[in-house]
Amino acid sequence: MIGFTKSPNKIIMIVFFGLISFILLTYIDTKTNYYEPEENVLISENLSERLPNINNKIIHKVNEGENLSVIFEDKKVPLNTAYKIFNYDKDNVLSGIQPNDLMEFNYLGDKLQSIEIIKDEVNSILISTSKEISVKKIKKDIQKIKYIRKGVIDESFYKDALKVGIPDSIIMDFAYIFSWDVDFIFDIRKGDTFSIIFEIEYSDGAKISNGDIIFAQFVNKNKTYVAQRFYDDDQGKQYFNESGDNVKKAFLRAPLDFAYISSHFNPNRMHPILHRIKAHNGVDYAAKRNTPVKASGDGTISFVGRKSGYGRTVEIKHGGNIKTLYAHLENFKPKLKVGDKVSQGEVIAFVGDSGQATGTHLHFEFWQGLIRSDPVKVKLPSAKAINSSQLNEFNNLLTLSYKSLNEYNLFLNE
């Protein structure tokens, strides 16, 4: 009958914690969609303080070359329990144990209750040893929580986006989505605005990863850019603007990273080696030897080999009578040959100084029919638009995004 003799202190504590929980829950309830993504609100009680018996938890990180028998012995799992576990595991669930898996041994007092083998944030194997032995795979549910944020450029897009609580990787994704139209270093102006709807993945109340951008809007120098995520039947995940056009272009303006323009397109250039006027019908990108060169757009390889002054050269034939050319290469992608299909961004070769080159660089040409255009200035066609049969579905999603954004504005103005 000890249970009935509650001391006044205990009652005060219970009322106190009850009140705190009530306040917390009320707060969380009103903030559902908008609380800060970095703050994980964990509503859990610290059971161990109330029931010291269950407090025993041993965590072990699986080392290279360890197997379960060794670990069980080391952690003093009773021999007959270990035997039962192995005997129970007829589906060999436990054979997949790998270095760096975390194992949690949970005891009630000194009696082993369960062993959890944690594979990653979502997958684990639970071995119950309390009454009957059981071994089962557990996959935690992932909840995607939607966040909305908006801001105004004051310092830089990166800093101002961080300020309103947009995680790093989402900032990068945002800049990438609009990178075809906006240069986030040179084009940004004070007063530009951005709005964004993104998801963060949670499991059991803990953040697993920054998810994906659902919708993004950027007003740059009074021009509005919009990108809505959509799963196109033909192309998979893409971002389209309000007209259903792909926000990507069909061509990368620069077919390599970590490079700067060392010589522009110039029909009247004095040639650095020949010392006479010789048109420079491409753009030169200075880059380190062996920097990967990417296909500027989807297409078919139409030339791989040496081409006099160009040295090692690759040409790609694209749709719309467009051809791109990559010269002075150090090497080609192994086994690259005429007729190979390549996708935008796929590595086709490596920067070098073969042929008549003054230094290590990529010479890049953009052909439209028989005319060479300046790759830096040419108006690039958009990548493939949305599957027309899905346009209605897309418009519904877009409407939903605008509705969420409006609700968020109302929330901010409350």
Ligand SMILES: [Zn+2]
């Ligand atoms: Zn050149």
